[in-house]
Amino acid sequence: MTTANIISIGTSKGIRIPKNIIEHFGFDKVSLEILKDGLLIKPLKTSKISSWDTKKLRELAKNDKSDLIDDFATCDVEQKDWEW
Incomplete structure (x- = not known):
């Protein structure tokens, strides 16, 4: 003990x-x-990504065929006119 x-x-x-x-x-x-x-x-078992961690997402995306990560990385949210 x-x-x-x-x-x-x-x-x-x-x-x-x-x-x-x-x-x-x-x-x-x-x-x-x-x-x-x-x-x-x-x-408690926790997921490997507990928060938005760009470095970890990029590591996971290396074997992923989708281009979601690249689209996210090149998105300039500050320059876009938002409509609600």
Whole structure:
């Protein structure tokens, strides 16, 4: 069993999860479940792209036959007259 101390994080409290445990499960988010006798922390599976990351999108597009990424990259949204 691994133990962790309760620490102050700003005006909140938290625990530090040891790096080897995080690497073992490969997570960056967890779900917390309140049980009768404690707290269950479970790793959440997240997508490889958690936000609009152009570099990651370009890497994924290397094997993609569509030209959606190129169209997006060349689009100049500031120069276009928008109609609502």
